[in-house]
Amino acid sequence: MNSKVKLDDLNVHFGGTHAVKGVTIDFPANSVTAIIGPSGCGKSTVLRAINRMHDMTPGARVSGRILLDETDIYGRGVDPVAIRRRIGMVFQKPNPFPAMSIHDNVIAGYKLNGRMRRDEADEIVETSLQRVALWDEVKDRLKSNAMELSGGQQQRLCIARTIAVRPDVILMDEPASALDPISTLKIEELIEELKERYTIIIVTHNMQQAARVSDVTAFFYLGELIECDVTKKIFTTPDRKQTEDYITGRFG
Amino acid sequence: MNVMTSIDRSAAEQRNTMRSLPLRNTKNTIMTLLMGGALLAVLFPLGLIFVHIVKMGLSAISLDFFLHIPRPTGEVGGGMANGMVGSMVLIAMASLMGIPVGIFGAIYLSEYGGSRISTVIRFCADVLSGIPSIITGMVVYSMLVVPMKGFSALAGAFALALIMIPIVLRTTEEQLKMVPTSLREASLALGVPLWRTTLKVTLRSALTGVMTGILLAIARIAGETAPLLFTALGNQFWSSKLTQPIAALPLQIFSFAIAPYDDWHRLAWAGALVLVVTMFALSLTARYFGRSGHKN
Amino acid sequence: MSDVTASHRWKIEKGLSGDFIFKAVTVLFAFSILVILMLMLYEMVSQSLPSLRKFGGHFITGMEWDAVQENFGALPFIYGSVVSSILALLLATPLAVGTALFITEIAPRRLGGFAASLVELLAAIPSVIYGLWGILIMTPWLQQTVQPLLQKYLGFLPFFDGPAYGVSMLAGVLILMIMVVPIITSITKEVLMAVPRSQREAAIALGATRWEMIRMAVLPYGKSGILGAVILGLGRAIGETMAVTMVIGNNPQISLSLFSPAYTMPSVIANEFAEASSPLHSAALMNIGLLLLVITLIINALARLLLWSMSRGAARGTKL
Numbered sequence: 001m002n003s004k005v006k007l008d009d010l011n012v013h014f015g016g017t018h019a020v021k022g023v024t025i026d027f028p029a030n031s032v033t034a035i036i037g038p039s040g041c042g043k044s045t046v047l048r049a050i051n052r053m054h055d056m057t058p059g060a061r062v063s064g065r066i067l068l069d070e071t072d073i074y075g076r077g078v079d080p081v082a083i084r085r086r087i088g089m090v091f092q093k094p095n096p097f098p099a100m101s102i103h104d105n106v107i108a109g110y111k112l113n114g115r116m117r118r119d120e121a122d123e124i125v126e127t128s129l130q131r132v133a134l135w136d137e138v139k140d141r142l143k144s145n146a147m148e149l150s151g152g153q154q155q156r157l158c159i160a161r162t163i164a165v166r167p168d169v170i171l172m173d174e175p176a177s178a179l180d181p182i183s184t185l186k187i188e189e190l191i192e193e194l195k196e197r198y199t200i201i202i203v204t205h206n207m208q209q210a211a212r213v214s215d216v217t218a219f220f221y222l223g224e225l226i227e228c229d230v231t232k233k234i235f236t237t238p239d240r241k242q243t244e245d246y247i248t249g250r251f252g
Numbered sequence: 253m254n255v256m257t258s259i260d261r262s263a264a265e266q267r268n269t270m271r272s273l274p275l276r277n278t279k280n281t282i283m284t285l286l287m288g289g290a291l292l293a294v295l296f297p298l299g300l301i302f303v304h305i306v307k308m309g310l311s312a313i314s315l316d317f318f319l320h321i322p323r324p325t326g327e328v329g330g331g332m333a334n335g336m337v338g339s340m341v342l343i344a345m346a347s348l349m350g351i352p353v354g355i356f357g358a359i360y361l362s363e364y365g366g367s368r369i370s371t372v373i374r375f376c377a378d379v380l381s382g383i384p385s386i387i388t389g390m391v392v393y394s395m396l397v398v399p400m401k402g403f404s405a406l407a408g409a410f411a412l413a414l415i416m417i418p419i420v421l422r423t424t425e426e427q428l429k430m431v432p433t434s435l436r437e438a439s440l441a442l443g444v445p446l447w448r449t450t451l452k453v454t455l456r457s458a459l460t461g462v463m464t465g466i467l468l469a470i471a472r473i474a475g476e477t478a479p480l481l482f483t484a485l486g487n488q489f490w491s492s493k494l495t496q497p498i499a500a501l502p503l504q505i506f507s508f509a510i511a512p513y514d515d516w517h518r519l520a521w522a523g524a525l526v527l528v529v530t531m532f533a534l535s536l537t538a539r540y541f542g543r544s545g546h547k548n
Numbered sequence: 549m550s551d552v553t554a555s556h557r558w559k560i561e562k563g564l565s566g567d568f569i570f571k572a573v574t575v576l577f578a579f580s581i582l583v584i585l586m587l588m589l590y591e592m593v594s595q596s597l598p599s600l601r602k603f604g605g606h607f608i609t610g611m612e613w614d615a616v617q618e619n620f621g622a623l624p625f626i627y628g629s630v631v632s633s634i635l636a637l638l639l640a641t642p643l644a645v646g647t648a649l650f651i652t653e654i655a656p657r658r659l660g661g662f663a664a665s666l667v668e669l670l671a672a673i674p675s676v677i678y679g680l681w682g683i684l685i686m687t688p689w690l691q692q693t694v695q696p697l698l699q700k701y702l703g704f705l706p707f708f709d710g711p712a713y714g715v716s717m718l719a720g721v722l723i724l725m726i727m728v729v730p731i732i733t734s735i736t737k738e739v740l741m742a743v744p745r746s747q748r749e750a751a752i753a754l755g756a757t758r759w760e761m762i763r764m765a766v767l768p769y770g771k772s773g774i775l776g777a778v779i780l781g782l783g784r785a786i787g788e789t790m791a792v793t794m795v796i797g798n799n800p801q802i803s804l805s806l807f808s809p810a811y812t813m814p815s816v817i818a819n820e821f822a823e824a825s826s827p828l829h830s831a832a833l834m835n836i837g838l839l840l841l842v843i844t845l846i847i848n849a850l851a852r853l854l855l856w857s858m859s860r861g862a863a864r865g866t867k868l
């Protein structure tokens with residue numbers, strides 16, 4: 001498998017804390033990679049390094065290389081804004097813009113490119129909402145406020161907003177942890193769909209979820225990458241003892 | 253299938269994204285500069301005022317300023333001793349009246365009040381603190397000055413107390429709300445009555461925050477001029493009774509500033525320096541209290 | 549055994565009565581807020597009655613202010629107050645919002661904190677000191693430098709017409725602007741800090757620049773709060789007395805020119821109330837005070853509602 005995103009000796013420091021320690025890993029294109037590990041092991045930190053989210057955090061230092069199609073996104077002259085348009089992100093809690101309608105939420109990111117025709121916008125909204133299987137539920141109330149949707153619908157709206165920008169990679173940080181089982185299932189089906197077109201990296205605490213949706217699983221512990229392999233192998237015959245302990249719940 | 257193709261990233265679209273980026277970044281830079289410029293534009297006149305007060309104040313201030321009362325019109329020299337003492341008297345009296353009302357009112361809001369009535373009182377306190385202080389002066393004039401047949405220190409202090417109350421009430425309430433319920437419950441469980449718990453446990457653990465609020469309220473009334481115009485009135489001399497008009501530093505600064513004599517202007521600058529230094533000292537102390545309170 | 553219980557009960561009852569007295573005191577003091585508010589309204593209305601009876605609605609539209617003929621109309625003062633406050637707000641709002649944005653969104657944390665405390669400190673300077681600076685430094689500068697320049701290049705406009713006295717509507721507007729900027733800035737800063745991080749991250753993750761993030765996430769979320777801050781600033785400006793009185797020239801006229809002296813509602817009260825020449829004169833001043841009170845009550849109530857709705861919205865946003 002050819003890789004889409006490559007981390008090469010990635011280190012992240014927050015002031016004195018060394019949160020991510022020398023991580024080297026490949027994320028294959030058009031597939032789902034799950035990142036698992038106990039709380040505080042640096043999963044979110046790794047994920048946020050991939051679209052340069054740490055640029056916003058005072059005191060955060062990132063070193064090492066992250067390659068997106070062979071370009072180092074931390075390289076000289078690389079604009080983080082351009083990077084983030086190619087690497088989208090979905091957060092743990094749904095965070096639609098409360099002052100905007102459903103329609104405007106979907107188009108919010110895409111619109112940044114500049115002016116566009118009305119029908120172009122409508123088309124983007126429709127296709128994006130269809131891809132997240134939300135279109136039928138909201139097509140009659142596109143102008144109503146995004147906060148009127150349920151939590152699960154809001155999260156799918158956020159995913160629609162992300163894919164409307166047409167990124168190559170989608171990062172998801174526990175995207176279903178705030179949702180009920182049915183919404184979770186919908187999100188999982190959606191991830192399955194999306195991997196046709198996108199490279200997806202998902203952080204999750206839910207082992208079954210990782211096993212269900214991912215092709216590759218990476219296990220992190222205390223800021224280090226312990227093991228990364230095909231999901232089936234990780235969940236049946238992992239190489240490392242720590243991985244096995246964690247998967248089987250015998251951890252700590 | 254149609255859906256699939258339309259969402260594809262076409263080469264043209266990608267070029268478009270990249271083309272618009274420099275423009276967007278330029279806009280970002282321009283707006284950032286404008287916001288930084290706004291900060292400078294805000295700080296510049298304020299810094300200028302500060303520099304003038306320090307410069308003019310320092311050149312005018314002397315020991316006489318603290319020891320003497322104003323000289324008659326046309327004579328050089330004199331000071332604002334009576335104004336400074338008068339202000340202290342007014343502040344002390346206003347604090348005696350206003351602080352207990354504010355604190356106990358706040359205790360009601362945070363410890364007893366039903367949510368509806370508390371919200372109403374809170375709202376009224378916020379609205380009250382936005383009423384122009386000159387109105388407070390007029391009201392106290394018709395409530396106290398007219399019946400007592402004269403301007404007095406008492407009326408001035410009462411007007412200042414009215415201004416203090418909502419400030420103390422709101423800041424105290426904020427502080428009391430931050431005291432964890434577990435602390436109160438621990439004390440109540442030991443059989444300490446609610447009122448003693450409130451005073452000895454709740455209020456005490458919020459004390460630094462409450463002090464901050466009180467100091468800020470004092471800083472606010474120390475500079476108030478308008479509510480004193482028709483209550484304390486001001487006094488060229490020392491006053492010995494609380495039922496007489498009394499001098500106050502802000503009032504003296506006002507009347508000396510609008511008078512046509514250079515020497516009085518100098519005194520006004522000196523007074524301004526004293527007032528500003530006092531207020532800065534008060535708010536820095538308040539900040540210090542506030543910070544040490546947050547650490548705990 | 550029963551003896552112990554009895555004394556114990558007695559203690560509880562004593563405690564309860566202590567509680568009762570204590571609660572009664574707090575109730576009394578808490579409700580004093582309502583009493584003060586009612587009392588203010590009552591006093592202002594009852595003291596204005598002679599003027600309300602004599603002039604009625606003409607008080608608001610009347611142009612004359614004649615203490616000798618006992619003919620009182622407040623329009624010039626209302627005009628002065630409204631125009632000076634609104635112009636000051638128009639100038640102050642972009643500056644204050646820009647500053648607050650710079651502090652919360654752009655500046656490194658240290659610098660932002662420092663600038664914020666500076667602004668807060670300056671917000672505490674008493675109005676009489678702004679007035680002192682205004683009358684002794686600013687008005688001479690306006691008279692000698694600014695007004696001649698404006699007249700030279702923009703003198704064809706009616707706004708920059710007439711002789712330069714220094715004390716003028718222009719001076720009033722400028723001093724008010726300088727005074728309300730710190731207030732609006734510090735409240736706007738609070739409002740912006742209440743915007744959840746997740747909103748900013750949502751915009752950034754979509755590939756927004758910092759300014760686009762502000763436009764997309766920060767300002768819309770803080771909209772009502774910022775509006776509240778501006779309206780609160782308006783309330784301050786309308787009620788501001790000392791500084792304006794010292795620089796605006798105190799001449800009851802309605803003129804388009806920013807160079808001509810004007811008069812505001814609080815200023816005329818400050819200047820004339822202590823030496824009102826007749827009962828009707830002082831009732832007329834009370835009537836102006838009543839107008840001012842009603843206006844500021846409405847403005848403040850509106851501002852508080854907006855600010856409260858903002859903080860409640862923020863709470864809902866974090867709770868999800």
Ligand SMILES: Nc1ncnc2c1ncn2[C@@H]1O[C@H](COP(=O)(O)OP(=O)(O)OP(=O)(O)O)[C@@H](O)[C@H]1O
Nearest residue numbers: 014017019037038039040041042043044045046057
């Ligand atoms: N902004 C920050 N400032 C300081 N330290 C941070 C920051 N963000 C994360 N950390 C630290 O980095 C480490 C890794 O945090 P991270 O959020 O990546 O964990 P996680 O694996 O995502 O945990 P969880 O499963 O609970 O989300 C933790 O020790 C955390 O305290």
Ligand SMILES: [Mg+2]
Nearest residue numbers: 043044045173
């Ligand atoms: Mg995490």
